[in-house]
Amino acid sequence: MRRLKSSLIITAIIAIMAAPSYASSWVNFPTSWDIGQAFAVSLTSTADYSSPTVTWMNRSIALNVEPGGAGKISYGLLGSDVRNIKPGSYKILFEFIQGGKKYKASGNIYLRAKQYPKEELKVNPKMVNPPKKELSRIQNESKLIGTALRTMTASRRWTTPPQPPLASITLTSNYGKQRIYNGQPRAGHNGADIRAVTGTDVRAPFAGTVVLTGFHYYAGGSVYIDSGNGVITVFFHLSKILVKKGDKVSKGQVVAKSGATGRVTGPHLHYSLVLGGQFVDPIPLLSTSITQMLKRGNTRQVN
Ligand SMILES: [Zn+2]
Structure with a gap:
């Protein structure tokens, strides 16, 4: 036995x-x-x-x-x-x-x-060549942003297709456009600009955790949401931020109000999708799975 x-x-x-x-x-x-x-x-x-x-x-x-x-x-x-x-x-x-x-x-x-098109923009000169006194602020923000974008969690909270961040999606500037600010070339556009009057509800495309918020020099009111597997949603130029770092958000939750803060020519929502540290075009994903x-x-x- x-x-x-x-x-x-x-x-x-x-x-x-x-x-x-x-x-x-x-x-x-x-x-x-x-x-x-x-x-x-x-x-x-x-x-x-x-x-x-x-x-x-x-x-x-x-x-x-x-x-x-x-x-x-x-x-x-x-x-x-x-x-x-x-x-x-x-x-x-x-x-x-x-x-x-x-x-x-x-x-x-x-x-x-x-091929992504070029675009010439006129903005406040201090948004192209920032004054010396702003340099330490800009450096500090860029460190915080770098850390937020390196967030890596294994659990998948993104599901496709994403919830469109605004009720109506009309692009005013596409992803990838090479930008010339006041005649000076700068890096290509790392997101999509969507038409929105100041105060429009901005919704989380995916469930996730807020990893950074703030009013930054170039980006103005900003929200960064981690949805797992290196998938991070970024919104810029917000007038109002309704979440804080560490908050769990559900898909479609209103996280902010759009605005015209930071380096802008007018009110709109800047929407970036970051995948494993790479900024990609967020728009095609809205209509696929x-x-x-x-x-x-x-x-x-x-x-
Ligand atoms: Zn933009």
Whole structure:
């Protein structure tokens, strides 16, 4: 009897150890994409796994594991920043642990050049070349913003399509526009400007946690919301901020009122979507879903 019991235990242990070798896993990512545009990736397996990450543009993005796909699935949203990414081939790396073994799967994504228009703007001269006394303030804000944008939490609180941040979406300036302020070229536009009279309700596109708020030199009234897996929503030029750092917000919650604070030519909402530190065009995502986006990728087997 005793012997039978121990052999059962041994059999059980062998079964547990052996199970992952019967697991099959796949990753999905596109082979080419436009610079500045968001794309979706996934990892799916017939068996459970842990600590999934995807590394892209030198940033390791923590994913979560949820039921779906072949059994378990991890979703990621990635992209490239039009301001500093050049066309070319870039490595993507997936890693996860299954049955005590670390699995890696890598590939390349070719980023295609995309033409974004130019735009000349007239603003207060101190918003192009700030006075000396503002430099320490600007430096301090840029540190806070850097920290907020590096927030990395594994739990996914973003679901697609996002809630549009305003009831009506009319663009006054597209993402990616190269901007010339008072004749001086500056970095391309890292978000979309949406028409909004001062005081319009601004809604959270995704559920998440507020990681930074403030009235900043260039951006004016600002709200940064982390929705997990490196997905961060940013609003600028707000007149009123209705949330504070650490607040949990639900999808569609009114988090601020639009305005005309900071470097602006008039009232509007500036809406940025940051994916793993990369500012991408937030608008195309408003009319698509993760499932539709993944259909544009290729699947390859890992184990
Ligand atoms: Zn803007």
